[in-house]
Amino acid sequence: MTTNTPLSPTARQLWLRTRWFLAGGAGLLLAGLLVAGLGDNTSYPSLDPRSPDADGTRAAVQLLRQRGVTVTTTGNPADLAAADAPSGGDTVVVPLPDLLTADQLDALGRAGHRRLVLVSPGPVALGHLAPGVQALGTTDDPLALGSAGTDADCTLAEAERAGHAEGGGRLYQAGPGTTACYPRSGHPTLVRTTGGSGGEVIVIGSGRFLTNQRLAQDGNAALALGLLGSQPRLTWYLPDYSAAAATAPQGQKSFTQLIPAGWHWAFLQLAIAAGLAALWRGRRLGPVVSENLPVVVRASETTEGRARLYQLGKARGRAADALRRAARRRLAPVLAVPLVHGEPSGDALLAALTARLGEGRTPGELTALLYGPPPTDDDALLRLADDLDALERQVRQP
The missing domain is CATH 3.40.50.880 (Class I glutamine amidotransferase (GATase) domain)
Structure with missing residues (x-):
């Protein structure tokens, strides 16, 4: 029986994922309000007679x-x-x-x-x-x-x-x-x-x-x-x-020169915050959490779906190559033929099959079965699949 699991996160999952971000945002907002409310934003230029700062007069x-x-x-x-x-x-x-x-x-x-x-x-x-x-x-x-x-x-x-x-x-x-x-x-x-x-x-x-x-x-x-x-x-x-500077001739300014100085610090703080968030999210702080799969698909359904794709594309050659390659890889360990780069040697595999089966199979028949041309129609592809299956049973139970 196939079980369908919803993909949308629940409200509890959303809260667990975002609570620390919300807490950090609330903290930054509170700190900004405190600085804006308690800080003295009055600033004077150097040598200003109203300024109590060190450079005031x-x-x-x-x-x-x-x-x-x-x-x-x-x-x-x-x-x-x-x-x-x-x-x-x-x-x-x-x-x-x-x-x-x-x-x-x-x-x-x-x-x-x-x-x-x-x-x-x-x-x-x-x-x-x-x-x-x-x-x-x-x-x-x-x-x-x-x-x-x-x-x-x-x-x-x-x-x-x-x-x-x-x-x-x-x-x-x-x-x-x-x-x-x-x-x-x-x-x-x-x-x-x-x-x-x-x-x-x-x-x-x-x-x-x-x-x-x-x-x-x-x-x-x-x-x-x-x-x-x-x-x-x-x-x-x-x-x-400022009015005097505005009336003076000004050269062409670049885009970065037009940005107020305070925004440069804001961008730097945002970049640092993004880097810290990336480091925090990039490493696991707990055990591996299993995730629910959206659906459960049987292996036979996957095989049938792939076969239908081959059928729609009339890819009998690719299907035959896949069947023959899989058969060769399964027969090689039974016959003690080593795999080189995932594929056994053709001569070694045919020699081992001839020695195992004797006169039951001729070398030409085995070559046509394992390395022959692609089938011409669907019936020939089905016969090839049956012949390969029969060959494997014969090799495993001579």
Whole structure:
């Protein structure tokens, strides 16, 4: 009796197969929600006066406010022009002047500030705001050194009061009418000059001495307060650098450059997770599990099905070859004829059959039976099968 077993897995089997994947997914989802809910996503760029991070400048701003300096931030050049009253003046700090467009640099130069502090400017920014100072190297390959404690070695009052402080970053070439301070390798890292509107321009190679992490080292705090606190108002210029970058000419980017940086980490995590899942599923963690066969088929049905295929294809030759080959392989062990590559030698097999059967079978009859031509019709194929069966019985019971 044939038993039919359903192929579709049951609900219990589905649960047993997927429960660990569901548990892992739930854990990842919970971890993501916790990180999103508890983490502080507020991030600031380097030298931002609102940032409490190590590279922020909130500590310097707090010290300036304690000294009575009004500190504001703006991203609009028009606000800088409005803040410059005839009776006073202000200090403007630009942390990333190279990221500004030419129009933004020109608007900044026309603002009429009393003191402009440029942090690590390149040739383009210096050409608009401090023509008397030249940056060593190029925009793509600037000449710069790491920050280190350096003597002032100049007559600038703020530098003389601060004394030994950190100098480094970009190196500059000071022109006539400028004051060069904190030299490194023979080139200054702080230069004072006069801008096109008549105000002071302070060029510093690196703003590391202004950061929360380094403010208390050497004379960094005194230098920061002197450079930024000389006027009653301090304006920290924070324009929309993304808009400036968008207006600048951009070369053609590749597909990978268009993918946000966070997605690269996401793809890496997915690849690691897929690799771990493959390793987990690739090795057995328990005994071999027997699987239910879809149906049970008798050997006779398989034989009959194959025979019907031969019949439909009229492949009498292939059927005859299969019958003769199987008969030769069964007769060879009985007659002690060795098999070479799964087939006995024809001469050895015929000699052994002749010796076993004697005059009952002639050599020509045996050759035609075991190695003869294919049958011409179905009746001849049936006679061949009967003759082979009779030969095997005769050999086994002579």
